[in-house]
Amino acid sequence: MAPSDTSLVSAHSFYLKTTYDEYVAHAGLYTSLPVTVTTSGCDCELLAWDDPSAAAVTVNVGVASAVTQALPPATVRASSKGATAAQNIQQCYVGGASCTETSTWTLLLKDGSALSTAGFITANGAKTSLDLLPTGPSHVGTWEIWATQDTASGPNPNYLALTITVGCTITAVANPTAPSVAGGYTLTYEIFYSALEIDLSSIAYP
Numbered sequence: 001m002a003p004s005d006t007s008l009v010s011a012h013s014f015y016l017k018t019t020y021d022e023y024v025a026h027a028g029l030y031t032s033l034p035v036t037v038t039t040s041g042c043d044c045e046l047l048a049w050d051d052p053s054a055a056a057v058t059v060n061v062g063v064a065s066a067v068t069q070a071l072p073p074a075t076v077r078a079s080s081k082g083a084t085a086a087q088n089i090q091q092c093y094v095g096g097a098s099c100t101e102t103s104t105w106t107l108l109l110k111d112g113s114a115l116s117t118a119g120f121i122t123a124n125g126a127k128t129s130l131d132l133l134p135t136g137p138s139h140v141g142t143w144e145i146w147a148t149q150d151t152a153s154g155p156n157p158n159y160l161a162l163t164i165t166v167g168c169t170i171t172a173v174a175n176p177t178a179p180s181v182a183g184g185y186t187l188t189y190e191i192f193y194s195a196l197e198i199d200l201s202s203i204a205y206p
Contacts, residue, residue: 001017002090004011005177006020007041009037009038009039010037011034011035011036011037012035012036012037013032013033013034013035013193014032014033014034014035014036015031015032015033016030016031016033017029017030018031018138022180023052023076023108028185037084038089038188039091039098040060040087040088040091040153041091041093041094042088042089042091042097042099042153043086043089043092044083044089044090044092044099044100044152044153045153046078046080046086046088046154047076047077047079047089047099047101047151047153047154048076048154048155049075049076049077049155049157050075050076050077050157051073051074051157052056052072052073052074052159052161054072054159054160054161054162054163055069055070055071055072055125055161055162055163055164056162056164056165057132057163057164057165058070058072058164058166059134059149059164059166059167060131060134060166060167060168060169061100061134061135061136061137061139061140061166061167061168061169062134062135062168062171063133063134064171065129065133066122066132066133067131067132067133068129068130068132069129069130069132069162069164070128070129070130071107071126071127071128071129071130071145071147071161071162072091072161073103073105073149074103074149074151074157076101076149076154080154081093081099087095092145095133097113099152099153099154100152100153101153102107102148102152103127103151103172104127104128104149104150105126105147105148105149105150106127106147106148106150107123107127107130107146107147107161107162108145108146108148109144109145109146110143114146115130118131118139118143119138119139120133120134120135120166121138121143121145130162131193132143132164132166135164138189139166140166140167140168141165142163142164142166143163143164143165143166144160144162144163144164145160145161145162145163145164146158146159146160146161147159147160147161148165176203178201179198179200179205181196186198196200
């Protein structure tokens with residue numbers, strides 16, 4: 001006996017009727033079998049969560065404005081509260097009731113340091129998205145963002161939420177300053193003299 005209908009929660013009276021095959025005319029014997037159906041306790045800590053697939057984004061140094069990237073959340077595993085789940089979690093969802101399935105997040109870099117350490121990552125208030133604005137060579141590279149999801153019910157998933165690849169694209173190169181007499185260069189050549197050599201190795205691009 002495994003009742004799942006909450007309307008059955010109460011005391012019930014059943015009777016066992018015993019008869020004899022050899023004495024079919026004999027009145028049956030009835031034995032009282034009182035049964036009380038009670039509810040199981042609700043245990044929301046049995047709720048399970050599935051880690052998401054990590055997101056990935058590529059952004060270059062010098063972008064005009066911050067790139068906003070959403071972070072994927074862990075989600076409730078449907079089977080952990082469904083018909084095949086333990087009675088103690090099924091009871092939490094009877095009659096339109098439910099466990100609290102909200103979460104808050106803590107975000108860190110792979111080495112456990114704060115996002116501010118990177119110098120170009122800012123989380124929104126709910127920590128469900130990041131603004132990325134790399135501005136210099138120290139930001140170039142690959143960055144992993146790890147999330148701990150503090151759930152109201154069940155365990156707290158910890159997972160790789162985002163991989164950020166910061167690159168650098170050269171869009172223009174300024175011309176260097178031309179050599180000049182004032183800069184110490186000999187720029188006059190007299191015909192039939194020995195070859196004039198102008199060393200440009202010290203001229204660097206800005």
